[in-house]
Amino acid sequence: MTPVQAIIAKELRSYFVSPVVYVVGSVFLLIVGLLAYLYVVFAGAQAIQLMQMQGSAQINLNDLVFRNLFSSIRFILLIILPILTMRLFAEERKLRTFEFLMTSPIRISDIVIGKFMSVFLVFLGLLGLTGLIPLVLALFSDFNWYPVLTGYLGLALLGALFLSVGLLASAVTENQIVAAFISFGLLLVLWLLAGVGSLLGDTAIGQAVSYLSFMEHYDHLVRGLIDTKDLVYFVSGLAFMLFLSHRAVDSTRWK
């Protein structure tokens, strides 16, 4: 077992013996399920209306349910993922196990990657459970699977980015609450950059600022558009955040 695998195994164990994953997971699935239900009911109501007006109705579940759902999940992730990541380094420092990790014969990058992978796996597990929604809908209706799958790809990438921001926040403080708030703050800024960008208009700076926000990149994927530019955004953003986390962990030794 490599050090990274050992850390992943240990972190997963820690996640599943604490109530945090169960509480966060239940709330996440409850809200997503409720939203999916509401969107389906609205879509149904719209179908009935169309039937009454035109005699027949062809509604698009991709537009009415999935796009709305994916947009909403983005916001839920922004709130719950910092709760999952806040303990990663802050807890180690509070409980003085940080010194043990740092004096173990492993690279700091192993620690950072191991911790990131563990929380990413937890997140993928939660995301996987929401897969029941399209599966159940597929039993009763017809929709295009392709944008749903790219939407899930978008969610996985978006989640990875959010988690890496949370990891960085956890690495700079030993207080978990502070870590959670730092990641909320950073993610909200990343979100609002889209607004700032459109305010600046179609200038070079405006475009650059918009590019920094995840909004546009995620929207492309939700609409079924796989663009290398968007993939590069997520992957490079993730790498950059992991790099900063590495620096943050390393720098605590100097204090």
Added chain:
Amino acid sequence: MIEVQQITKRYGQHTAIDRVSFSVAKGEVLAFLGPNGAGKTTTMRILTCFMPATEGTARVAGFDCADHPLEVKRRIGYLPETPPVYLELTVTEYLQFVGRLRGLSGKILTSSMQREIERLGLGTVQHRLIGNLSRGYRQRVGLAQALLHDPQVLILDEPTVGLDPKQIIEIRELIKNLAGSHSVILSTHILPEATAVCQRVVIISGGRIVAEDTPEQLSARLRQSEKISLTLKSPATDTDSRLKAVQGVQNVFIGGAPGTFLLECELGRDAREEVARLAVTSGWGLLELKAVSMTLEDVFLQLTKTEEGLPQGAVLASAEPAGQPT
């Protein structure tokens, strides 16, 4: 095995340790003695590559801590001040994790875990969550962690804190048994511990090494006068002045309990025979007569207190009651 040369660590304006140098040979046990905040933990953290020194070099098993931290970390077992345990894991899960981080696997990992669980008496608690264990057990789990990969060098920051007297004796025995095959640095402020398990003592105060020697040598070197403690059944009123008249006796202090005296004699001159004769011929009822050697505790207090600028006499006087019969 361990060579520390002129290491200095500064935190901003504050100098935590100042040009500290010492070395530990293979198989040697070295005690790091010093009051709180003297720089013991800082030195240990530099040796374990947790933090870099501002100046100077530290080498473990020939590897420089700054240049080859992984090689150094592989050869060190480290027990920090607070046992670094994960409260949500059981003892075996924790040791398994520790072993994997250090590259142990399969049968070697299982046998190493078994060895440490047995050695530290963790058999009855091995399947319990560490969070539910007492401080003493957590400390032992921390020690098991440090020993798990059978490192050449052990760095133990106050290893017996939180243990009961029986366990303390066991751990001291354990450290003594490790000597010879392992190099050990342990920090403590329990002085008998240093005398009991260490071949050499480094006393550190205010970030600087103030003394380094064997426990016996240290007390001998600092002994500036021989002392005799004397207990009499029925001393006369002029006993102290007559005792002072004995050749070689420089000073006579009257002790706390009735009939006890502490005599300070010239260095290298044993006045016990004379004093005994005087006591017997005067009919004072000699109950006890013994030479008082300076304990490491006295040495420690003297070294660390004079460092702070207290007059030496005052320190000696405060150290004396330790030698008196109670």
